[in-house]
């Protein structure tokens with residue numbers, strides 16, 4: 001038991017000199033960073049190791065180094081981590097309620113009914129709790145998956161490309177939800193989108209097998225930093241957000 005009562009500490013994620021292995025090979029090498037009650041956008045090219053890093057935090061891949069959540073550094077830390085995978089599978093006949101309730105019940109979450117109710121209310125799906133999960137839209141499904149992750153743990157939330165397959169309206173709703181959620185917890189979200197509202201990400205972690213950069217968007221979304229990973233990407237800051245200004249059409253060859 002630790003005696004630190006600081007709320008920031010409880011939701012903190014510390015990753016120290018972490019190397020993650022797949023099939024015995026190091027995929028992510030010597031990564032060190034920490035986040036506490038912050039929203040971290042995890043960016044990097046395909047195959048950079050973003051999902052691999054998440055799977056290590058979840059205790060699903062072997063790693064060297066130290067991973068701690070709220071000061072807990074052994075496998076018990078995974079009880080505090082909620083995960084939304086890139087491909088959400090919903091081929092079941094479950095209702096929205098069951099989809100969120102069953103894994104929480106299985107994990108032995110205390111006051112499980114109340115916890116699930118709160119999670120569904122947080123993502124604004126409580127009214128739809130009796131609907132089959134398969135009838136939800138892409139954006140609603142992402143929110144259901146977030147509720148599921150909140151119900152099982154959720155002091156640290158790992159979201160793998162939640163913006164993919166979500167339409168513009170769903171995107172606005174999802175970003176509003178994430179902005180709300182980050183007030184109480186630490187969120188890591190992978191995305192290939194660097195176009196994002198200024199008030200969403202507190203930090204950007206740029207990964208390409210190794211940690212390339214970690215800091216606030218104003219420091220990472222710079223030409224000289226991005227060039228280490230992406231050749232043709234430039235970012236401009238507008239009053240409301242960051243936008244990609246260099247697209248393929250600017251480079252016909």
Ligand SMILES: Nc1ncnc2c1ncn2[C@@H]1O[C@H](COP(=O)(O)OP(=O)(O)OP(=O)(O)O)[C@@H](O)[C@H]1O
Pocket residue numbers: 022023025027044045046047048049050051052053
């Ligand atoms: N079972 C495995 N054995 C060995 N290498 C693997 C295995 N699974 C994945 N990899 C390698 O790990 C690397 C990192 O994959 P990962 O899915 O973590 O990247 P990512 O950054 O999440 O990519 P994306 O943006 O495409 O989702 C890839 O190059 C992949 O080839």
